[in-house]
Amino acid sequence: MKKSLLSLGFVFLTLLAPFSFAEETSEIEKQLEEVGSIPDEEVLVVQRKFTRKEWRHEISPLNFGGIPFGTVRRTMTSGGSYTLHLKDWFAWEGLNFNFSKNFFTSFTDDINSASGTKLRPDPQRILYFLTTGVQLTPIYGKMSTLSKWIAYVEPYFGIGGGIAKTETDSYFTFYPAIGMRVFFREWFSMKFELRDYMYTEQTIDPQTQNRTPTFRNNYAVGLSLSFWLPKMPL
Numbered sequence: 001m002k003k004s005l006l007s008l009g010f011v012f013l014t015l016l017a018p019f020s021f022a023e024e025t026s027e028i029e030k031q032l033e034e035v036g037s038i039p040d041e042e043v044l045v046v047q048r049k050f051t052r053k054e055w056r057h058e059i060s061p062l063n064f065g066g067i068p069f070g071t072v073r074r075t076m077t078s079g080g081s082y083t084l085h086l087k088d089w090f091a092w093e094g095l096n097f098n099f100s101k102n103f104f105t106s107f108t109d110d111i112n113s114a115s116g117t118k119l120r121p122d123p124q125r126i127l128y129f130l131t132t133g134v135q136l137t138p139i140y141g142k143m144s145t146l147s148k149w150i151a152y153v154e155p156y157f158g159i160g161g162g163i164a165k166t167e168t169d170s171y172f173t174f175y176p177a178i179g180m181r182v183f184f185r186e187w188f189s190m191k192f193e194l195r196d197y198m199y200t201e202q203t204i205d206p207q208t209q210n211r212t213p214t215f216r217n218n219y220a221v222g223l224s225l226s227f228w229l230p231k232m233p234l
Contacts, residue, residue: 058226059227064223065223076103080097088137100125124203131197132161133161135156139154153182168204169202173197177195187228199215200214201214
């Protein structure tokens, strides 16, 4: 009796299996048809990391920016930098040079006109910054623009020091930095960066010529175009 029941069960499963398989097959084919209806140019698969940087040189001959947050003066900057990437996540910025052009705002003139005084701004205009430092890149990612163009992005942090040259003196400056690097090609990228150049300046009284130590924060923003050597290893 038991053998008869087992035999009938086996026969039933055997007859049912083709129908079940046919249903699964039709469902898979249905999904494949839906995927096949998507145009090829809208299907993007990115498998490679184009931002590998180990032992590559980042040369940034074009850097434009400024120090726009001063009350008395505004500063435009331009320059360049060289960075050696020892690891994907660690780099040494061997040289960063930024020349400055200063413009005084109307803040002091407005005060003089309103109060009848003859205040004059500190004559120490910034001439240039010459620094070196290190960069840390903890994460990276990819972005797609209009479902066509892929951009590889990575935020980074920096720290360093160097020389801040003014019209009257030279000072040791220290800076923290935060930036974003965007790769358009494996040999070409753009970066946006915010730095705070900090130093203690000897403020000169224009009447008595006495010097007073004054701590300065110079919040600088910059946009750079970079070229990479050598070609990324395969």
